[in-house]
Amino acid sequence: MNAGRASTQIKAMLKELGLDPALVRRVAIAAYEAEMNVVMYASRATMTFSVTPEQIRILVDDQGPGIPDIATAMQEGYSTATKEMREMGFGAGMGLPNIKRNADEFAVESTPGKGTRLDITIYIN
Ligand SMILES: Nc1ncnc2c1ncn2[C@@H]1O[C@H](COP(=O)(O)OP(=O)(O)OP(=O)(O)O)[C@@H](O)[C@H]1O
Ligand SMILES: [Mg+2]
Numbered sequence: 001m002n003a004g005r006a007s008t009q010i011k012a013m014l015k016e017l018g019l020d021p022a023l024v025r026r027v028a029i030a031a032y033e034a035e036m037n038v039v040m041y042a043s044r045a046t047m048t049f050s051v052t053p054e055q056i057r058i059l060v061d062d063q064g065p066g067i068p069d070i071a072t073a074m075q076e077g078y079s080t081a082t083k084e085m086r087e088m089g090f091g092a093g094m095g096l097p098n099i100k101r102n103a104d105e106f107a108v109e110s111t112p113g114k115g116t117r118l119d120i121t122i123y124i125n
Contacts (some may be wrong), residue, residue: 006047010058017051024036024125026102027056030120033095034060040085041060041065042115044086055104066112073106074100 011028016019031047038045042064050057067073074096081091102108105121 007035011050018107030099030102033099034118037095038062047054054124056122060118063115066114066116067110068112070108
């Protein structure tokens with residue numbers, strides 16, 4: 001498992017582009033939370049990362065159980081994390097709310113039994 005690797009690489013690329021550190025931090029937090037959710041709850045995923053002069057976009061498409069009730073999952077403190085995940089420091093139920101807080105646009109689509117897709121956009125200026 002390379003948990004955190006994708007978001008670490010995204011952060012490094014944005015730093016190299018010379019983007020505002022506060023902006024880089026917002027993207028890194030959103031990417032990290034999305035990546036950790038895939039690692040904990042899904043079986044596999046693709047993360048697509050794109051940068052234009054206007055915006056940074058992260059698409060995360062996973063195959064997994066999906067999220068049956070997105071509104072509930074978006075609530076602060078809601079978590080289905082197992083005891084093992086909690087022992088590793090996960091399960092505060094703050095990942096999705098944190099993505100929302102750091103994103104300018106955030107859409108979640110999910111099909112139970114199939115998977116989940118996150119579309120995260122952060123504007124550059
Ligand atoms: N990709 C996903 N596939 C299936 N379920 C998910 C996925 N992402 C989140 N969930 C569900 O939504 C809940 C809330 O997610 P969120 O990231 O906010 O909190 P958490 O992962 O439980 O805890 P934290 O992120 O604070 O460690 C999860 O507990 C899980 O039930
Ligand atoms: Mg999470």
